[in-house]
Every structure is written in C-alpha cells, then in structure tokens.
Amino acid sequence: xxxxxxxxxxxxxxxxxxxxxxxxxxxxxxxxxxxxxxxxxxxxxxxxxxxxxxxxxxxxxxxxxxxxxxxxxxxxxxxxxxxxxxxxxxxxxxxxxxxxxxxxxxxxxxxxxxxxxxxxxxxxxxxxxxxxxxxxxxxxxxxxxxxxxxxxxxxxxxxxxxxxxxxxxxxxxxxxxxxxxxxxxxxxxxxxxxxxxxxxxxxxxxxxxxxxxxxxxxxxxxxxxxxxxxxxxxxxxxxxxxxxxxxxxxxxxxxxxxxxxxxxxxxxxxxxxxxxxxxxxxxxxxxxxxxxxxxxxxxxxxxxxxxxxxxxxxxxxxxxxxxxxxxxxxxxxxxxxxxxxxxxxxxxxxxxxxxxxxxxxxxxxxxxxxxxxxxxxxxxxxxxxxxxxxxxxxxxxxxxxxxxxxxxxxxxxxx
Numbered sequence: 209x210x211x212x213x214x215x216x217x218x219x220x221x222x223x224x225x226x227x228x229x230x231x232x233x234x235x236x237x238x239x240x241x242x243x244x245x246x247x248x249x250x251x252x253x254x255x256x257x258x259x260x261x262x263x264x265x266x267x268x269x270x271x272x273x274x275x276x277x278x279x280x281x282x283x284x285x286x287x288x289x290x291x292x293x294x295x296x297x298x299x300x301x302x303x304x305x306x307x308x309x310x311x312x313x314x315x316x317x318x319x320x321x322x323x324x325x326x327x328x329x330x331x332x333x334x335x336x337x338x339x340x341x342x343x344x345x346x347x348x349x350x351x352x353x354x355x356x357x358x359x360x361x362x363x364x365x366x367x368x369x370x371x372x373x374x375x376x377x378x379x380x381x382x383x384x385x386x387x388x389x390x391x392x393x394x395x396x397x398x399x400x401x402x403x404x405x406x407x408x409x410x411x412x413x414x415x416x417x418x419x420x421x422x423x424x425x426x427x428x429x430x431x432x433x434x435x436x437x438x439x440x441x442x443x444x445x446x447x448x449x450x451x452x453x454x455x456x457x458x459x460x461x462x463x464x465x466x467x468x469x470x471x472x473x474x475x476x477x478x479x480x481x482x483x484x485x486x487x488x489x490x491x492x493x494x495x496x497x498x499x500x501x502x503x504x505x506x507x508x509x510x511x512x513x514x515x516x517x518x519x520x521x522x523x524x525x526x527x528x529x530x531x532x533x534x535x536x537x538x539x540x541x542x543x544x545x546x547x548x549x550x551x552x553x554x555x556x557x558x559x560x561x562x563x564x565x566x567x568x569x570x571x572x573x574x575x576x577x578x579x580x581x582x583x584x585x586x587x588x589x590x591x592x593x594x595x596x597x598x599x600x601x602x603x604x605x606x607x608x609x610x611x612x613x614x615x616x617x618x619x620x621x622x623x
Contacts, residue, residue, distance in 0.1 A: 251377050252279065256299045259372060266353035268367055269345055271296035274547040275358055275369040277464025278380075279304065282320030286312070292359045295320075296345050304329045307345050309336040323379070373547045375563040380546070381584060384465050384567060387424070388582055388593025391460040391467045394418035396596045399456055404475040404623050408433055408445035411456065419460055427549065428459035428468070434478075438576040441539035452476045453618075455578055457571075464547045468569040469594040470580035471616060475623045482618065484577035487530040489604045489615040491523060491572035492579040495541065496590050497609035498522035499570075502562040503585070516543060516558035523554070523572065526607040532574050542571040545582050567593065579615060 259268060270276055271292040276284040284293025295308035295316050304324060308316050313333035321329065334344040342361045349355045349364075356365040376384065398414045408431040419426045432443025434451035443455060453474035460467050472485060502514025520541065527535045544551040544560070545567040552560045564585050571580035584591040590613065600617040 252372075253299075255372050257301060259367075260299075260301055263356065263365070264354065265356055265365070267298050267300040267349060267355045269296050269298040269349075269355060269357040269361070269364070270367075270369060271341060271345070271357065271359045272369070274464045275373070278369070278373050278547045279323070280306070280321050281323035281463055282316070283463070284316075284320065292341065294341070296341055296357070296359075298345070298349075298355075305348070306331045307334070307341065307348055308332075309334055309339075309341070309344070311336045370548070370551050374544065374551060375566045376546060376584075380465065381565060383463055384467070384582075384584060384593055387460065387462050387465050388467045388595075390422045391419065391424060391458065391469065392594045392596045394422055394424065394460075395456065395458060395469060395471060395594075396599055399471050399473050399619060400621070402450060402454065402473050402621065404450055404452070406450050407447050408436075408443070408450065408454075409447055411450065411454065412445040415456065415458060419458070423462060425461045426458055427461055427466075428457070430455070430457040434576075437578075441573055441578075450475070452478060453481060457578065457580065459549045461549075466545055466547070466549045467567075467582045467594055468542075468545065468549065468571070468580060469582060470571065470578045471596075471599070472577065472618045474618050474620045477618065477620065478576075481577060484574040485579065485618055486602070486604060487532055488572045488574045488577050488579040489602070490530050490607060491526040491541075491574075492570050492581075493604050493606040493611060493613040493615065494526035494609060495519060495523050495570035495572065496568065496583055496585065496613065497606040497611040499562055499568050499585050500564070500590060501609065503564040503566075503587075513561050513563075515562060516552060516554040516560040517556060519562060520554040520556055520558060522608070523570075524556075527572075529607040535574055536572070538575075539573045540571075542569050542580070545569040581616070 256268060270279060273285045273293045276293050276297050279297050284295045286294050294312045295306050297304055297306050310333050313331055317331055332348055342359060346361050356367040358367050358369050398418050402411055411431040412429045415429050416426050430443050431445045432455045433448050434453045436448055437443050437455045455470060455472055457470040498519045502518045504513055523541050524536055527533060540553050543553045564587060567582055567584050569582045581592050581594045584593055600619060601614045602617040603612050604615050605612050
C-alpha cells in the first residue's frame with residue numbers, strides 16, 4: 209500500500225406562489241466563478257436524480273448551509289444562530305432553482321453561486337416582508353408536486369442529505385486540499401507563538417483570528433492546558449494558563465467543507481506524555497488503515513464495502529494493543545468528514561458504509577493526549593490534508609495493518 213502524501217432549466221419565468229408578480233421575479237444568473245468540472249457536476253446530478261426516482265419525488269430542497277454549499281459552492285449564512293441559511297436550492301430533475309428574498313438575491317447571484325453555470329440555474333426572489341424562506345419554497349413548489357426538504361416545510365417530506373454528500377467529488381477534493389493546507393498554516397502559526405503563561409482563552413482567540421484572516425470559519429476551537437486536558441476530553445477554553453503543555457484542537461469550515469486537527473505544544477512535558485501521544489497516533493493510523501480496508505481497497509483484499517462499525521472494531525483492538533484497553537469509551541473516535549464536522553461518528557456496530565474518495569477525521573485520545581488530522585482516503589492513498597510544513601513528525605505503525613504513517617509529533621518550545 210502506498211502512503212500519502214450544469215444543470216439544465218426551462219427559462220420560462222415564473223413567480224413565487226401568491227407573491228405579487230411585479231415584485232417577485234426570476235433572476236437569470238449571468239456571472240459565476242471557477243466553473244465546475246463535468247465529472248463533478250454530473251456526479252451530484254446523478255445522485256439527486258436517483259434520489260428523486262427512489263423516493264417518487266418531483267423535487268428536493270436544501271436550506272441548511274452545508275448542503276447549500278455542497279450544491280452551489282456558496283455561503284448562505286447571515287445569522288449563525290439560525291438553523292438554515294438565507295437561501296434554499298432545489299433540484300427538480302431538470303435543473304437547479306435558488307429561492308431567496310429581495311434583500312439577498314443580488315448578492316447571492318453575484319457572489320454565492322460559484323459552481324453553477326450561468327445558463328443552468330434560476331433564482332426566485334420574494335419580498336422579505338411577505339414570507340419566510342420555508343413558505344416561499346412551498347409557494348414555489350405548489351401543492352400538486354411531491355417534494356422533500358432538509359428543513360421543516362409543511363407538506364414536504366424530510367431528506368437526510370448526508371448520504372448524498374458522499375463520496376467527495378473531484379472539485380470537492382481540490383477545495384479540501386486548499387482548506388486543509390490553510391487550516392494547518394493558521395494553527396501552526398499560532399502554536400509556535402504560544403507561551404506557558406498564556407491563557408486558554410488567549411490561545412483560542414488567536415486561533416480564531418488566524419483562521420478568519422484566511423476566510424475560514426471556526427465552529428470548534430478547543431484549547432486545554434496541562435491540568436485540564438488530563439481531566440476533560442473536550443477542553444473548552446477557560447482563563448486557566450497553559451502550564452507545562454497544551455492541546456489545541458480546531459474544526460475549520462469554508463465553502464461547507466470541514467477540516468479538523470489537533471496539535472500538542474509542550475514547554476516542560478511530563479515524562480509520560482510522549483508514550484501516550486504515540487499510542488493515540490498508532491490508534492489513529494490503525495483507523496485510517498482500517499478505513500481503506502473497509503472500503504474494499506486496502507491490504508485486506510476485501511471485495512465488499514465495509515462499515516463504520518468495522519473500523520470501530522479495529523480501533524477497539526488497537527487500543528488494546530497499545531496498552532489502553534477500554535480507553536475508547538471515554539471519548540468518541542471520529543469518523544467521516546466533509547460537509548459537516550463529521551458526516552457520521554463511528555460507534556460499535558455502526559452500519560454506515562465506508563466510501564472512497566472521502567475525508568476522514570479520526571481523533572483517538574489517551575488521557576492527556578490526542579491525535580487528529582483530516583485525511584483524504586482514496587483507492588491507493590491516504591493523504592493527510594491538514595499536514596503542517598514545519599511541524600515535527602514521527603512515523604508510527606498501524607495495528608494489524610501493513611501501514612506506516614507519518615504523524616505529527618509534540619512541538620517542544622522553550623518556556
């Protein structure tokens with residue numbers, strides 16, 4: 209095994225339900241950036257067509273930001289406390305339609321539809337004071353068609369977009385590489401400046417600033433000093449000082465994609481830290497090897513696709529092998545990544561299929577230590593997307609798999 213390194217649409221104008229036709233009008237998209245590759249485009253279209261057929265639907269709609277981004281490449285978020293964005297995108301077997309209000313329509317058209325061909329999508333807008341987004345979508349679809357949505361719309365069925373977003377398309381993978389590299393650069397730049405007297409809050413703030421400066425959101429930022437990381441697996445930042453060492457964990461998001469990584473920075477590390485860190489890294493390497501094997505592409509020679517439960521069983525065995533039996537019960541171990549921090553989290557017996565090409569973020573912990581990166585697993589490669597240029601590394605071996613993987617080591621800084 210090698211170790212790594214448009215939709216068509218009838219252009220006839222329509223209006224949104226009962227909204228005044230002088231106010232609600234169709235906007236033809238006339239500009240776009242970075243047109244998608246045909247393979248990427250057809251892949252998503254085929255998935256949507258198959259979904260409509262298998263569920264006997266006329267259209268399917270996505271208003272949650274991660275799935276809106278999956279289909280359009282754009283950002284529909286204005287209010288981060290809302291469970292949906294300011295626009296919904298729907299597919300009806302012929303093409304895509306975006307529904308949004310008069311406040312957002314011009315901006316959405318100009319800036320937030322980079323993946324959509326100008327001649328292949330239409331935008332329906334409704335007066336901001338006349339309706340909610342859900343009602344506007346319902347009005348546009350009408351009562352004679354069967355539809356599904358990822359938000360609550362009366363008369364619509366519910367759709368779980370997670371399976372539709374897997375595996376990753378070629379364009380998704382290209383974007384992921386960019387996100388991973390820039391996330392890694394941001395995290396490393398902050399970690400190298402940390403000092404033992406810094407508070408967890410100060411370090412977390414610096415991480416958010418470094419990511420934001422690169423156009424990256426940070427839905428998860430965890431920073432734990434040496435005392436708290438031995439007590440808690442989710443070390444939400446406090447006013448505590450970092451002390452002898454610190455764990456830094458982030459989940460970063462841009463264009464819907466999520467990249468996670470954890471790094472260890474030490475000033476006066478305890479004697480046991482290196483061995484626990486290596487144990488967690490070996491479990492992570494095992495999880496990645498088992499992921500590739502479960503997909504039918506790894507060293508096991510499997511002919512059928514395995515499940516998240518298969519990978520989890522390998523993780524359990526790995527904990528036993530490195531001397532930490534039952535440690536998996538103290539924290540979740542991660543799973544598939546993509547247009548969510550985790551598309552699914554593995555558990556014992558979990559039946560989710562393991563797909564490739566797909567991103568995975570496994571995050572095993574041993575008390576006071578953690579190993580985590582986001583890796584792209586393909587047929588013949590395991591490519592760590594959040595690898596860092598100047599970070600020290602160490603090579604670890606997977607348990608019961610023919611894999612040696614370069615993993616991040618502990619960065620030791622002067623006090």
